[in-house]
Amino acid sequence: MTYQSRYAWSVLFRLFHWAFALSIVTLVVTGLYVNSPWTNTVLEGSRSFPMATMRYLHFLAGFIFASAVAVRLYLWLFGNRQEKFWDSAPITPRNIRNLFSTMAYYTYLTDRHETRLGHNALAGTVYLATIVLTLIQLVSGFYMLYPESVFWQKWGVALFETQQQARFIHHLLMWYFIIFAFFHLYIVIWNDIKSPEGLISSIFCGRKFHRSSS
Amino acid sequence: MTRHLDKSHFEPKLSRRGFIKGCTIAAAALGLSDEMVPRLVEAAASAQKPPVLWLHFQECTGCTEALLRASHPDVGRLILDMISLDYHETVMAPSGNQAEKSFKDTLEKYSGKFICVVEGAVPTKDGGIYCKIGGRTALEIIREAAPKAAAVIAIGTCASYGGVQAASPNPTGAKGAGDVLGMPVVNIPGCPPNPIAFLGTLLHFLTFKRLPELDQIGRPLFAYGRKNHDQCERRAHFDEGRFVEQFGDSNHMKGYCLYKVGCKGPETFANCPAVRFNDVDVWPVSAGHGCVGCTEPNFWDTHSPFYERLPGVKIPGTGGIVHDVDSAGKKILGIAAAAAGIHAAVGIGKRIVKGRGKSDEDV
Ligand code: HEM
Ligand code: HEM
Ligand code: SF4
Numbered sequence: 001m002t003y004q005s006r007y008a009w010s011v012l013f014r015l016f017h018w019a020f021a022l023s024i025v026t027l028v029v030t031g032l033y034v035n036s037p038w039t040n041t042v043l044e045g046s047r048s049f050p051m052a053t054m055r056y057l058h059f060l061a062g063f064i065f066a067s068a069v070a071v072r073l074y075l076w077l078f079g080n081r082q083e084k085f086w087d088s089a090p091i092t093p094r095n096i097r098n099l100f101s102t103m104a105y106y107t108y109l110t111d112r113h114e115t116r117l118g119h120n121a122l123a124g125t126v127y128l129a130t131i132v133l134t135l136i137q138l139v140s141g142f143y144m145l146y147p148e149s150v151f152w153q154k155w156g157v158a159l160f161e162t163q164q165q166a167r168f169i170h171h172l173l174m175w176y177f178i179i180f181a182f183f184h185l186y187i188v189i190w191n192d193i194k195s196p197e198g199l200i201s202s203i204f205c206g207r208k209f210h211r212s213s214s
Numbered sequence: 215m216t217r218h219l220d221k222s223h224f225e226p227k228l229s230r231r232g233f234i235k236g237c238t239i240a241a242a243a244l245g246l247s248d249e250m251v252p253r254l255v256e257a258a259a260s261a262q263k264p265p266v267l268w269l270h271f272q273e274c275t276g277c278t279e280a281l282l283r284a285s286h287p288d289v290g291r292l293i294l295d296m297i298s299l300d301y302h303e304t305v306m307a308p309s310g311n312q313a314e315k316s317f318k319d320t321l322e323k324y325s326g327k328f329i330c331v332v333e334g335a336v337p338t339k340d341g342g343i344y345c346k347i348g349g350r351t352a353l354e355i356i357r358e359a360a361p362k363a364a365a366v367i368a369i370g371t372c373a374s375y376g377g378v379q380a381a382s383p384n385p386t387g388a389k390g391a392g393d394v395l396g397m398p399v400v401n402i403p404g405c406p407p408n409p410i411a412f413l414g415t416l417l418h419f420l421t422f423k424r425l426p427e428l429d430q431i432g433r434p435l436f437a438y439g440r441k442n443h444d445q446c447e448r449r450a451h452f453d454e455g456r457f458v459e460q461f462g463d464s465n466h467m468k469g470y471c472l473y474k475v476g477c478k479g480p481e482t483f484a485n486c487p488a489v490r491f492n493d494v495d496v497w498p499v500s501a502g503h504g505c506v507g508c509t510e511p512n513f514w515d516t517h518s519p520f521y522e523r524l525p526g527v528k529i530p531g532t533g534g535i536v537h538d539v540d541s542a543g544k545k546i547l548g549i550a551a552a553a554a555g556i557h558a559a560v561g562i563g564k565r566i567v568k569g570r571g572k573s574d575e576d577v
Pocket of ligand 3 (some may be wrong): 442
């Protein structure tokens with residue numbers, strides 16, 4: 001059995017990942033503050049602007065988040081082989097087979113699994129769902145941010161009807177992202193322990209140890 | 215003790231001064247320059263008063279009340295002066311057959327010319343039997359009258375979006391006029407709506423012969439173009455993080471922002487902080503109560519609990535146990551953590567039982 005160090009993730013992809021991950025952490029913290037501000041300025045005439053600042057950070061992170069998603073959509077079409085949509089979305093026979101075998105592997109039913117340079121199909125499916133929910137999060141966010149814009153009103157009213165519903169769904173989706181991040185971290189660590197691919201470091205340096213069939 | 219009574223409240227005729235004042239208020243609300251005031255005055259004073267059919271369905275008459283008496287008496291009278299109110303169940307003199315006759319006459323004589331104002335929701339369930347006037351259902355009446363009108367104006371949240379009648383479980387299948395008719399309708403929502411929004415719409419129509427610009431859900435932009443939150447006098451307290459924690463606490467007495475006690479100003483399009491109600495210039499927030507968002511569709515269902523930011527989530531399969539969003543989220547996260555813990559334990563257990571076993575290298 002030999003392992004080769006192979007290039008899996010482009011620089012742009014890794015930039016996307018970290019912009020996405022760090023912006024979500026910021027968005028969750030500032031979003032929770034916006035929902036229920038845990039400070040209360042006692043001194044009038046001071047200038048601490050906690051709510052204005054938190055909202056500013058939320059919107060700043062929101063734009064980074066939106067740019068990261070745009071990069072991911074671009075990479076689905078024009079990225080390298082691992083990054084392309086077809087490589088991990090559960091729509092090809094190869095990926096559907098892999099989806100089930102990965103489930104068996106993750107539930108300890110078997111130790112056999114296909115090694116792939118890119119994502120396995122279970123991960124691919126979850127990432128696909130995540131990006132779709134991301135788009136809904138973006139529409140609700142921008143609808144709340146630009147309530148007077150006709151463009152966002154059209155989308156917002158079609159998807160959520162009112163600002164309140166948009167806010168409610170925005171908040172529920174925050175919990176999706178929190179739970180996704182939790183499982184994501186767990187399963188990345190689990191994989192890193194189970195197979196010596198150097199999965200975690202791959203998202204920093206772009207290289208993975210790939211088992212060669214020779 | 216002598217009390218000064220403002221005689222204008224009892225004067226049946228509208229003075230010229232009051233007339234121009236009303237038109238000026240409307241011009242300001244519409245965002246028109248004062249040079250346009252004479253044109254509004256001209257249109258409002260025109261001898262050809264447009265006939266108006268005012269239909270009452272599932273409602274509390276609060277919209278009419280707000281319009282006719284509560285606020286600037288001039289505004290209410292200006293509206294009555296400007297239009298020919300041929301049919302309005304609350305204020306018209308005829309009743310019974312005579313009332314129905316004036317309804318029919320208006321439909322025939324002024325087909326295509328009259329303005330149809332709808333107040334109240336229209337029940338649609340079981341053939342609409344839950345609201346009948348003169349033996350006919352609201353559904354029949356509105357379907358007969360509205361298509362013949364030059365314009366249909368829904369006044370109040372009930373006529374616009376169903377209002378409290380349409381709140382879950384909506385036993386009568388109540389709907390707003392626009393939904394029932396499937397045609398464009400000007401919505402003037404609010405519970406009650408501000409009379410100025412109605413006056414402005416009417417004057418705009420009379421002056422320019424067309425309806426004002428509307429938003430995505432049929433509300434005139436001049437009145438419903440911005441969020442209350444973005445025009446609120448307590449907004450500085452919001453940005454500065456000074457909040458009422460509880461009704462009656464010292465922050466409440468200081469007039470801080472009502473966000474944490476559930477104010478829905480950030481979700482509500484209306485001009486309450488700018489135009490205000492009654493002659494004493496108030497709106498809920500200026501009186502120390504959060505906005506409940508009465509100009510928004512489904513506000514009874516989605517804006518409640520009124521004293522919390524967000525509605526709760528129903529946990530499926532528990533017969534409707536409601537959790538607030540964050541406690542539900544935390545519980546799910548807890549379940550997720552437990553699941554991950556069990557998963558990891560199984561992995562470790564298996565490795566202990568089987569030894570290092572077939573790891574990746576041997577497959
Ligand atoms: C220190 C923390 C993190 C590490 C070490 C890490 C590591 C990784 C690795 C190794 C992959 C590739 C896995 C595969 O091939 O299936 C990946 C993908 C991904 N990660 Fe993370 N991650 C971290 C935090 C996060 C956070 C906080 C989020 C967002 C909530 C996130 C979102 C994603 C997404 C969406 C992908 C899929 C990228 C794609 O669309 O292809 N990650 N991460
Ligand atoms: C994963 C991504 C995001 C998370 C977890 C998140 C979270 C939150 C949360 C929890 C709230 C408070 C809502 C409440 O309960 O009252 C909020 C509000 C808001 N978010 Fe986000 N958000 C995200 C992305 C975005 C994006 C991309 C934008 C667009 C720039 C955005 C714009 C807003 C706006 C405008 C508000 C309302 C703020 C206010 O009215 O004061 N969010 N967000
Ligand atoms: S009182 Fe309500 S509308 Fe006013 S600033 Fe606070 S949250 Fe916004």
